[in-house]
Amino acid sequence: MTQMNNFPSNQHNNHLYIPAKKFQKKVAYFSMEFAIHQGLDTYSGGLGFLAGSHMLSAYSLKQNVVGIGMLWKYGYYSQARKDDQTMEPRAIQKYYNFLEDTGIEVGVRIHENFDVKVRAYLLRPEVFNTVPIYFLTTDLDSNDYLSRTITNYLYDANEVTRVSQSIVLGIGGAKIMEALGGADIYHLNEGHALPAFYYLRDRGITKDQMVFTTHTPEKGGNEERNAYYLNDCGFFGRNLSDEELRKEMVNGDNLNYTISALRFAKRSNAVSKLHSKVADGMWKNYENISKIIPITNAQNEVFWQDVDLKKAFVKRNQTAFQNRKRSLKQQLFQEVLKQTGKLFDPDVLTIVWARRFAGYKRADLLLHDLHRFEELVRDQNRPIQIIWAGKPYPMDFDGIGIFNRLVKYTAEKPNLAVLVGYEIDLSRKLKLGADIWLNNPRITREASGTSGMTAAMNGAVNLSTNDGWIPEFQRHGENSFVLPEIDHLLPVEQQDAIDSDNLYAILENEVIPLFYEDKEQWMNIVFKSMEDILPEFGSDRMATEYYDRLYS
CATH class of the missing domain: 3.40.50.2000 (Glycogen Phosphorylase B;)
Incomplete structure (x- = not known):
């Protein structure tokens, strides 16, 4: 890891302001998308709008929160029209001169012990009035072509890339937080960053430090993949034994991101009172899941x-x-x-x-x-x-x-x-x-x-x-x-x-x-x-x- 000379090193300065007394507990908030400003194309929809408003309010309240997100090279997509006015998705490369290269770089294993470099860029609070948010990229000269494309598109359609994105956000993000001095609480906004919990568990982070927000009753929003395949991808931060894998499996040989996150977390929340009832009904038959409380979404x-x-x-x-x-x-x-x-x-x-x-x-x-x-x-x-x-x-x-x-x-x-x-x-x-x-x-x-x-x-x-x-x-x-x-x-x-x-x-x-x-x-x-x-x-x-x- 390298570090820029002007990048602060102590914990409070890493946070870039002194948190309020009632919000001293340091929280690392992982989200695949953040909607902060029209000029920062790192979101697709409601999940990002919610995360953006959260980061804005956390800043105004001077909470000790740090955002961990992804720096998407082409964003989600730019919506345009074909010549008959119907929809045409376009990929347009983005540039952000207001993000600061922290110099913090970590390696993550993705497939067959291949070491992929992940670098963090900082959105400082004074730019858009948010808490500090660290955006991760693999688009680095030190990576090969395929590794560089991991952070090209939000919700890439290719399954291998999608899994790799979760590893980068989860394990890469957790390692970035280690470089910043760690956190008291690790909060996953939806299950995309689930590999963070596996990595953090192996690093001695306890259940009391993990919390989770589930956002959707839609099947497609609760990702589920073959556990052996995920193990081969490096999803768990290390190779799990067959016995360890079986403990993670549901619905045959699959791992369900939401169920695993609910099992890791000391406490989880649904995003409305009605959703908490729906979520309880969805997951009640699975053992060892955390209590799901309602904390209704809101906007700034x-x-x-x-x-x-x-x-x-x-x-x-x-x-x-x-x-x-x-x-x-x-x-x-x-x-x-x-x-x-x-x-x-x-x-x-x-x-x-x-x-x-x-x-x-x-x-x-x-x-x-x-x-x-x-x-x-x-x-x-x-x-x-x-x-x-x-x-x-x-x-x-x-x-x-x-x-x-x-x-x-x-x-x-x-x-x-x-x-x-x-x-x-x-x-x-x-x-x-x-x-x-x-x-x-x-x-x-x-x-x-x-x-x-x-x-x-x-x-x-x-x-x-x-x-x-x-x-x-x-x-x-x-x-x-x-x-x-x-x-x-x-x-x-x-x-x-x-x-x-x-x-x-x-x-x-x-x-x-x-x-x-x-x-x-x-x-x-x-x-x-x-x-x-x-x-x-x-x-x-x-x-x-x-x-x-x-x-x-």
Whole structure:
């Protein structure tokens, strides 16, 4: 390991500020993605947005937290369009002159004792007001070509590369923390960095120092691979014997990242109260797992909330609020015009659906009954405008198919638009410009979801199924609109039919009439939503709760 002369060596200086007295315990927070700024492309979606808000609040609270992430050469992907407007993923190399080369370099074994070098680059707190975050790369002259490509793409489709990424983040990250003096608590944000726990156990780190956050009830989000294959890859930091491997196996010869992390951790958390019940149901039949407590996800208000909207809300000045909202809608509609050639009207009710395009999130639920939907969007007396945005995983052909279907369907419709480039900047524009934030996943499938929180901070009213964080917030007709709960065990076709009927009914009978015919009551709902969202769903609460309930 080499170290730059100007890189500080003592523990507090490594942290780069003196932590607050109540947050002295040093925490290493491992995450595959961090959404910190539009100019730092190290995230794909909700997991990164959550981690970014956590790091922002940890800094403002002066918590003794250090982030460990990955420096993706090409980011996730850049979302563009083909010549027919359908989606095209592009790989564009990124450069960040604000990251500091720490000179700290460690080696990790990946396949057949091959030593891969991992170097840490530092994001200092003063750059984006976060805790220190160390971003790891294998794109080094000292590595061979294949080793250099490990940190090319977030969630690389190649399985060997994906496993290697976990080893780099987990074992490489743990070794970087050793070079920085170690930590009192090692926190895995999802199971991607699981190799860290195996390595740390062999280094004498105890169960009391390991905690884990599980983020999804989706099978694809809880990685599972053959344990013998992982052993050959170097996943465990050393070669485990067959007897040791058998202790790690579930579902045949497999290792499930989530189950293993739950077994390592002294305490784990789900990301909403509903998710904690779902997670308990998912993992209750496996032995020796840690207790899963709910710590509901949250977002950073300083980062996401428009200052002028907040001022108008605090004063309950409806006129000032509506004027600012109208201006923000016009800014959003400039983006709509640029991308689609459509002129949207700031005085028209604007509905936004924007998040990752995954099947269970049902981006196209509004199109379930086309006749009924088209009656809504053709109404000249009470017009509506709808915007969709989001990035499917580039190898999720079902998600891309839904995206492209919406592109083609909306192409000739003047009040419907599909936008590309759903990253921090576009996300902010959509949340500032939306009147209704539409969220319609199948119930129990969304662990938390946080986009509706930041939308509510900016006066967008949530229209949602009662899933994720929404049950902890919603009061239908007072601060939001919520579809009636249905039996989540019904066939998905039935769920979609019932939920779409309820969605049309709420729009036809409640949302649209209220927006146009009772502005006073509409603003009461907007202000009540803003009142109820903070501080409960602000990330200062979440970051504090991690110390109080997970790290204690």
